[in-house]
Amino acid sequence: MMRTDRKDLVQQVPRWWLPAVAGSLIVLGCGGGGGGGGGGGGGNGGGGAGENGSVPPVAEVQPWLKGTFAGGPVSGLNYSGSATGARTTDADGQYEYVAGETLSFSIGALPLGSAAGFGSLSPLSISEGAASTADPQVINKLVLLQTLDADGDLNNGIQITDVVRDTVSKYATALDFKQSSTAFRTSLTKLLADLEQAKAFTDLDPRARTARTAAAAQEQFIRATSARQVVTTTGGSLRGFESSPSTWQFLGIPYAQPPIGDLRWRAPLPAKPWNGVREATAWSDQAAQTTALERFGEGGMSEDSLYLNVTAPKSASKLPVMVWFHGGGFTSLTSNTKPFNNAKALVTQGVVQVAVNQRLGPFGYIAHPTLSAESGYGGSGNYGQMDLIMALQWVKANIAAFGGDPDNVTIFGESGGGRKVLSLMASPRASGLFHKAISQSGTLIPDTRTLASAEAIGLALQKRLNATSIEEMRARPWPEVVAAAATLVPYTNIDQHYLPNSERVSFESRTHNDVPFLGVVNTNDTVDPIQTAKSVFPWMAQYSVSPHYTALFSQVPGGWRTRGVQTYHSGELAYVFNAPESVVTHYLLDLVIDPATNKKLVIGDLNGNGVTGSAGDTQDILTSAGIDGVDLQAVQNSMAIWTQFARSGSPTVPGLVDWPTYTPATDAYVELGATPLVKSGFSNVFP
Structure with missing residues (x-):
């Protein structure tokens, strides 16, 4: 239940006068004037206890x-x-x-x-x-x-x-x-x-x-002193804030217990309920990872990161829900960014948005023989994916209180987030928790890593930590574990629980979560997403009853467009989240490539402050990008398409694009550039 917080911060608490406690009162005007002319009882002055026959005034009590x-x-x-x-x-x-x-x-x-x-x-x-x-x-x-x-x-x-x-x-x-x-x-x-x-x-x-x-x-401070909104969830009440004149936002909502101490490398447990009203104005910690990446997100960094953020229109009632999984492979970055929680983006199109953080890297995906033995199901690893499932369970139980429809949930993610989406489509544990899926530059390797090979990575981590047991490994500070796992690449495995079989078996046996699917790849994407688009999208479609759609994202900021830059890995995010300024982060992450050199685009000192864009001057980077009117229209188009898919299961937007379904036979797709263009020959887009 959502309600406006009408709690009056000024509470009058009168402490009523009683003779027994009069000494503790704050009394004003304790003196009193004489009352009456003189004389004793029965005279003109009236009887009284005062020296002159007057009655003492009643103490005036000042309320606290x-x-x-x-x-x-x-x-x-x-x-x-x-x-x-x-x-x-x-x-x-x-x-x-x-x-x-x-x-x-x-x-x-x-x-x-x-x-x-x-x-x-x-x-x-x-x-x-x-x-x-x-x-x-x-x-x-x-x-x-x-x-x-x-x-x-x-x-x-x-x-x-x-x-x-x-x-x-x-x-x-x-x-x-x-x-x-x-x-x-x-x-x-x-x-x-x-x-x-x-x-x-x-x-x-x-x-x-x-x-x-x-x-x-x-x-x-601004968030905490803005207009406020209270929502009641299964865990307790939350007090969010006004993030725009038409939007409420709730940051740092716990959906699971902190996976620390003995809970490190175990399946998540639901968050413990709290008493009173919990504030929801502050960013939670980002997931433990390489600390150099902390600057790309909001909040601190620790293992205590199983939190999500909700952004909802003030008038929300049974709106489609879009649950975001961030990129960064399975090891890096966060959903705690301003673009990913932008009140002027997807929610303006009539959806409720949820942004999820989950365990990453060695904490989210390491398997180990001892962990498999103690798990109760004979496997280990995949904890980060189980976190996402618990977040989706939280959404199912609570999103109606924010105005969302628990029976119309779309999961979407980019890069590593897209890969998490594709993996969840193969997991029986996620059945019924989402109803549509969007993968943006995601990767799916149908022949999933075996448990034995995943456990070997866990044993390698133990050796690097010079630990004699899992108990010792659990006791090590998280920065030490992150450093030891620096060159290890953990991801999903066949753990007999989250994935009883490989993703290939899940799809080919048609036991996967068969929901409408939109697959997106960029014109100058990285190798794995391109390979997934070429080989895996057709393979997925042939085993699915629900419609599949494909998109080639080709829009790039105007200034870079004139320099021949093509849409790089993650390039669509600036448009989907109405955050043109996020291209600065993309550049700082070395994603913007000069086609002439196949290296990071060189940006000079455009504002004359002595620091070049290549050296990290953010104003130079933004100036170089040259966001123009075409880009701003592409923002509106992208938001309309993504939310229409979440609403209906089809990305067709009347008056903008009539989107054909994809099958290996039709090979149809839509190119998302300045204007959406329906095309055929998706299998020939990439050589």
């Missing part, structure tokens, strides 16, 4: 008010007032005050600022003279508070513990909120080192805590 320190909320924050005294905000980030009272906030001995008591205060409202979050002192307070969160999960609120307060107090005179954000972050280095030494942080990333960036801190 409650407020929340917003942007977190922040628990364990010191505050004080003339009536309130010295206290700390409670577990919900709430404080008490009386009307007209000024509250001062601090972290231990480090003052943060003061403001008149109100139902919602924040680093902005307590910073003297600050007009917006762009003020350096506001930015720096946001950076500090978010950096100091004990468990690193901002969706649990910001938790300031005793050890944090005590340690921060030692730096009370050293921290200057009015300096630049860069200088302020640098000034936190020694404080953070001391907090690490004191074991103040309980998050699951063994790396040393670093200061939040100014941009990330501001964005988090």
Whole structure:
């Protein structure tokens, strides 16, 4: 159930006067005037207990008010007032005050600022003279508070513990909120080192805590203080935020328990329910992988990554659902990116979108003889695929609360995500959890790796870790495991559970998940997706009753188009997700190829700042791409086609394209360039 959060942050909590507790009340006007002329009882002045026969006035009780320190909320924050005294905000980030009272906030001995008591205060409202979050002192307070969160999960609120307060107090005179954000972050280095030494942080990333960036801190605050929406799920209530005037978004929703400790290399378990309302404004961690790739996503990085994001139109009711699996092979990258969760993209076409993170690399796909022996089904590996299945089970149970239709779910993914889509089509464990599928530059190898060969990779990892047992391997920090697995290439295997048979057997026996399918490949794609398009798409179609469709994506940004660049691997993402700026990431990942050299496109210093695009200047890269009106129209076309397929099982869009079904006999496809073109001869597209 979705409802607008109408919780009033200003709660009046009157503590009614009782003689027995009068001493604890805040009393105004305790004095009293004389009442009556003189004389004793029965006289003109009336009888009374006062010296002059007057009746004492009734005490006027000032009710307590409650407020929340917003942007977190922040628990364990010191505050004080003339009536309130010295206290700390409670577990919900709430404080008490009386009307007209000024509250001062601090972290231990480090003052943060003061403001008149109100139902919602924040680093902005307590910073003297600050007009917006762009003020350096506001930015720096946001950076500090978010950096100091004990468990690193901002969706649990910001938790300031005793050890944090005590340690921060030692730096009370050293921290200057009015300096630049860069200088302020640098000034936190020694404080953070001391907090690490004191074991103040309980998050699951063994790396040393670093200061939040100014941009990330501001964005988090804006999300947390926007209009809010509460949804009830099987795990508990979630409070999302307004990501656009017409869209609600929920970030970091747990769909499984953290696969850590003894749960490393086991099938996922459903997330544990929580009490109260969980915030859904902060990115979860990206899956553990090579840390150099962390900069391409949002959030931190750890094994605690089994979370998903939901973006839904405010008016959503039984809309088609599109569940996204990111690329990066089976080892890299994340769904925690702004393009993949763009409120101005697919959801504007009347769908609910889900973006899933799952275990990758050695944590998601390693098999091992000991793991097979303890699994209960005689196999191991494929944990990342099982994560995706659990995410789809979560969607089936909960997406109606966000306005989605659990009986109309499309899974789609690019590159490694496309490969995950194709593999799920072959798994009986995924039966009934999705109803349509899109693979963009995905790869399927019908003759799936055997369990024995997958276990051999696990044994190789054990040797590299110099571990004597699985227990030792489970105890190793994740960065150590990632480093040891650097040249190993784990992926799906016949584990007797997720895949009882090879993908070939699944399709040829017609026991696969037979759903409408759209296969997409790019004009200058990499070898494996091209081979899949040439050989596997025809093979899949002949064993399927549901319609199959094929597409050749040929659109490329205008500036690169004039240089002869063809649509590279992942090139369609900028169009499907209405994110032309994402071509910068594609370039930085070395995907944009110059046809003249067959190497990375060379981009000069186009803005004259002394740094070339080839050296990583993002403005030069975007300028070089030269997004034009043709590209913007291709964005609209792509979003219309993808969502129409999700809606109906056919990519035909009236007035835009009448898409023929694909069979080996018809060999029909649609080229997606400036305008969609129906063509034949798909088998001849690639030599």
